[in-house]
Amino acid sequence: MLTLKVAGLATFLSLFLGVAAAYALTKWRFPGRDLLDAVFTLPMVMPPTVLGYYLLVLIGRRSLLGGWLQETLGITLMFTWWGAVLASTVVALPLVFKSARAALESVAREYENAARTLGQGELAVFLRVSLPLALPGVLAGGMLAFARAMGEFGATLMVAGNLPGRTQTLSLAVYSAVQAGNDLLANSLVLVISLLCIVILWATSRLLQPKYTNR
């Protein structure tokens, strides 16, 4: 249940951030655009341990950001399930960003311009034209992000730790079960995760099927 909570929140956050970033990069052309694109995609290809280390340095109790959060807001991310959410969001973000960007790029500009001539503001154009047209792609990205967030392991282990009942998500529980030689538990957990992932992938492919075929 903790796993679903963490993965759900991470998906929500990465959808919000990913779509916003994708829209900004689709709409405006500015120097460094490709660099930003690379930065948003980076967590997809970076080793989880490297990400974990970055996060450790970023939000640790003695780091600038982590120290500031603790001093001023009294928030600690280390060893809490929020730390797990952060780690999962970082790895899930590229999936949303990539699919949202592809989907938004493929929205025909004529529709957006037509809406503008009808006196719609930029936000309205985005919410009522671009986003609905790109929605299947964005949702598919969200589904994949959810699956990826659910399976997040490396960075989570370093930042949130492996605390039973507090930060131990399904994938960490599998690791612990295997380490302790508890094969029965490991098998059942693996089965649950595999089934969930299969369902998600099936739903994603259904989402991406074109509604109207022209042939």
Next chain:
Amino acid sequence: MPRVVPSLIALSLLLVFPALSSAGELIVSAAASLTDAFSDIEPAFEEANPDVDVIMNFASSGSLYHQIEQGAPADVYASANPRWMDRAVANGFADTAAVRIFARNALVLAVPAGNPAGVAGMEDLTDNRVAMIGIGTPQTVPAGQYAKSALTAAGLYETLRGKYIFGESVRQVLDYLARGEVDCGFVYRTDAVNAGDSVHILAEIPLENPVTYPIAVLFGTTKPAAERFVDFVTSERGTELLEARGFKRP
């Protein structure tokens, strides 16, 4: 163009197969707390045995045992407590006669530099100032197992349940201590000593069973060098290198 394909396949095979150990390679699976000492022993041994290339594999003793159980290639196993070595012997991965105790260590309660939570000793662990206690996962990390028995003996283990931050190896606990992510933690004396100024030792924890390190050549090995490595570790030279890193003689 098609003539390129076989050479590409050959190349990819070459890239994949070094993973399988070759004749002169010796894979040593050693407990995480031995990282520094065995990193010193490795070049010293290789200097005396130029034909051997030692490959070190460091992790928690429990993880290493499970790797061996699952058929991972390893020639020598050094664990941080007799429990995992006993299991290796019981399940036919090593011979009782081949097991040798080569070093001793002590469990300590340590704090990050500056002692931010103001811990003075075991009696302070129940205090509200102490929110996070680093400890190895008792099921797989010997240091965690030792700490758990000491805390249980003091009647504290269950009381402190909400404060534990479990590390996957004693080195992870040490890292959390060095970074000040936990208020205090249980590590080996050697770990705390090697961490230098970033970690401060508060107290040595008295234990029923002393911390002893067994080493053994594994049954599956075909390497004559495995015996030589164990001999080297238990020799006077090996013992000196271990002592230089804070270990005690067996």
